[in-house]
Amino acid sequence: xxxxxxxxxxxxxxxxxxxxxxxxxxxxxxxxxxxxxxxxxxxxxxxxxxxxxxxxxxxxxxxxxxxxxxxxxxxxxxxxxxxxxxxxxxxxxxx
Numbered sequence: 001x002x003x004x005x006x007x008x009x010x011x012x013x014x015x016x017x018x019x020x021x022x023x024x025x026x027x028x029x030x031x032x033x034x035x036x037x038x039x040x041x042x043x044x045x046x047x048x049x050x051x052x053x054x055x056x057x058x059x060x061x062x063x064x065x066x067x068x069x070x071x072x073x074x075x076x077x078x079x080x081x082x083x084x085x086x087x088x089x090x091x092x093x094x095x
Contacts, residue, residue, distance in 0.1 A: 019061065020054050032065040049085065052078030 018025040018038040025036035028045070035058070037045060044050050045067055050058070055078035058068055064075075072082055 020057055030066065033062055033067075035062065047084040048072045049080045049083035050078070054078075055080075 014025060014027065014036070016025050016027065016036045017023065018041055019035050020041050021038050023038035025038050026042055028035055028037055028042060041054065044054065050068070050073070055068055055073050064070075073080055
C-alpha cells in the first residue's frame, strides 16, 4: 500500500522546483489544486503529516484545500491531527 512505502513508485521527480523546498518535485493535481512537491513532502502530505512550516506555507500560498483542511491540521499551530506515522522515515529538513 502506498501509504506505508518510503519511496514513490513514479520514477524520477521532474526538474520543476518544489513550492516548499525548491527540490526536484512531482506535480500533484486534484480537483482543487495543482502544486509541485518533492518526494518526501508529497508523502508527508498524503500521510497528513506535514511539518507546521510546510502547512503554513501551503495554506498561505494556496488557501485551504482538502488535503490541509481543519480535520487534518490545527489551523492555529499547523499541528497534524491525524498523521499516518512512518517510524523509519528520515525527517531531515532537506526536502
